[in-house]
Amino acid sequence: xxxxxxxxxxxxxxxxxxxxxxxxxxxxxxxxxxxxxxxxxxxxxxxxxxxxxxxxxxxxxxxxxxxxxxxxxxxxxxxxxxxxxxxxxxxxxxxxxxxxxxxxxxxxxxxxxxxxxxxxxxxxxxxxxxxxxxxxxxxxxxxxxxxxxxxxxxxxxxxxxxxxxxxxxxxxxxxxxxxxxxxxxxxxxxxxxxxxxxxxxxxxxxxxxxxxxxxxxxxxxxxxxxxxxxxxxxxxxxxxxxxxxxxxxxxxxxxxxxxxxxx
Numbered sequence: 001x002x003x004x005x006x007x008x009x010x011x012x013x014x015x016x017x018x019x020x021x022x023x024x025x026x027x028x029x030x031x032x033x034x035x036x037x038x039x040x041x042x043x044x045x046x047x048x049x050x051x052x053x054x055x056x057x058x059x060x061x062x063x064x065x066x067x068x069x070x071x072x073x074x075x076x077x078x079x080x081x082x083x084x085x086x087x088x089x090x091x092x093x094x095x096x097x098x099x100x101x102x103x104x105x106x107x108x109x110x111x112x113x114x115x116x117x118x119x120x121x122x123x124x125x126x127x128x129x130x131x132x133x134x135x136x137x138x139x140x141x142x143x144x145x146x147x148x149x150x151x152x153x154x155x156x157x158x159x160x161x162x163x164x165x166x167x168x169x170x171x172x173x174x175x176x177x178x179x180x181x182x183x184x185x186x187x188x189x190x191x192x193x194x195x196x197x198x199x200x201x202x203x204x205x206x207x208x209x210x211x212x213x214x215x216x217x218x219x220x221x222x223x224x225x226x227x228x229x230x231x232x233x234x235x236x237x238x239x240x241x242x243x244x245x246x247x248x249x250x251x252x253x254x255x256x257x258x259x260x261x262x263x
Contacts, residue, residue, distance in 0.1 A: 004248050005035025006233070007255035008226040010096070010132065010160055010180055010208035013039050013060070014049035017212035017223050025225060026057055034226045035059065035252065038259065040096045040132060040160075042067035044078055047085050054090045061259065062088065063095035063132050065123075069103065071116040079119055086127040092259040094124040095132025096160055099145075102136045114141065121149045124157075130258050131157040132180070139164050143171055150175045156258050161210055162196060169196045173204050178254060180208040183216030183224060186235045197239050206258070207232055207251045 013022060029037065039050045040063040050062040064085040066074050085091060097120040099113050124131040131154070135142035146157070159172050162179040169179060179200055184190050197205065207229050209215075215224035216231040230244065233251070237244040 003033070004245070004252055005030075005033050006207060006226070006229045006248050007252040008034055008037040008209060008229060009158060009206045009255050009259065010040050010063070010182070011037055011211040011226055012042060012046070012213075013037070013053055013211065014046050015212050025227075026060075029059065029226060032227050033248075034229070036061065036255070036260075037226055038063050038092060038255075040093075041065055041085075042096060043070055044073060044081075047081055051085060051088060054088065061090045061092045063093035064091055065093075065095045065097040065120050065132070066116065067096055067134060068098055068100040068113045068117065071113045072109070074116045074119070079123065082120065082123055083127070086123065086129060091129070093130045093132050093158075094120055094127070095158075096134045097121070097131060098134035098160075099138035099142050100134060100136045101138045101141075110138075110141070113138075114145065117145055118149075121145065121154075125149065125152070125154055128155050130155050132160050133157060134160050136163065139168055143168065146172070146177075147175070150177075158206055158208075158258070160208065161214070162193070164196075165192050166195055166199050169200055173200055176204075178204050178206050178258060180206050181236060182208045182210050182232055183214040183220070183228065185239075186216035186231055187220065188217075194239055197236055202236075202240060202242070202247065202250045203254060205236065205251055206255045207248075 158178045160180040211224040233244040233247040
C-alpha cells in the first residue's frame with residue numbers, strides 16, 4: 001500500500017512571500033509527501049491569483065472568499081465574482097471568511113464584517129459548498145452566525161486555525177464541523193490548543209499551515225510552507241498517542257470527504 005500523502009487544507013501561495021521561489025517550492029511538494037493543497041483566498045486580488053494557481057498545478061484546489069480584514073471593500077460585484085469563482089472546476093470551498101476583531105474594534109467595523117460574513121455564507125449555501133471560517137477575538141459572534149446557518153442547512157465547514165478553548169470546540173464539533181490545526185499546536189505555550197486536539201476526534205481534524213504564516217517548531221518565526229506539516233502531524237500524534245502516519249491518513253480522508261466529496 002502506498003504511503004498516504006498529506007492534504008494541506010489552507011495555504012496562501014499567492015502571497016508575495018513566495019514570489020522568489022514559488023515554482024520550485026510547489027514543484028517539490030509531491031516528493032515531500034504533500035498530495036493536495038487548498039489555496040485559500042483572502043483579498044479581492046487573490047480571487048484571480050488562486051484561480052491561476054489552480055489552473056497551473058493539478059494538485060492545487062481553491063477556496064474563494066474575502067477575509068474579514070477586507071470586508072469594507074466587498075461590493076455586490078465582488079460577491080458576484082466569488083460566485084463565478086465557485087463554479088470553477090477545482091473550487092472546493094467558500095473561504096476564508098469570518099470575523100476578526102483583533103485589529104477592528106469599532107462597532108461599525110463589526111457590523112460590516114458580520115454582514116459580509118453572512119453574505120458569503122449565503123454563497124456557500126447557494127453553491128452547496130463547505131465554508132472556511134476565520135475567527136479571531138470574535139468567538140461568540142462567529143458561533144452565533146455559524147449556528148444560525150447550520151440550522152438552515154449547510155454543506156459542512158472548517159473552523160480555520162482554531163484558537164479558542166474546549167467548550168467552543170465542542171460547539172463546532174457537535175455541529176459536525178472540522179477544526180483546522182496548524183503550526184500553533186507545536187508551540188510550548190499553546191496549552192489551550194493542545195487540550196482541544198486531545199479532546200477532538202481525529203475524524204474531525206484537518207491539517208493546515210496558513211502559509212506563509214504560523215510556522216511550527218522547529219521553524220517558528222520563518223516563512224511557513226506545507227513542507228512543515230510533518231511537524232504538525234507529529235505533534236497531533238504525540239498528543240493523541242498515535243503514529244504521525246495515522247494522523248496524516250485520517251486527516252487526509254477527512255479533507256477528501258469534506259472538500260472533494262462533491263467533485
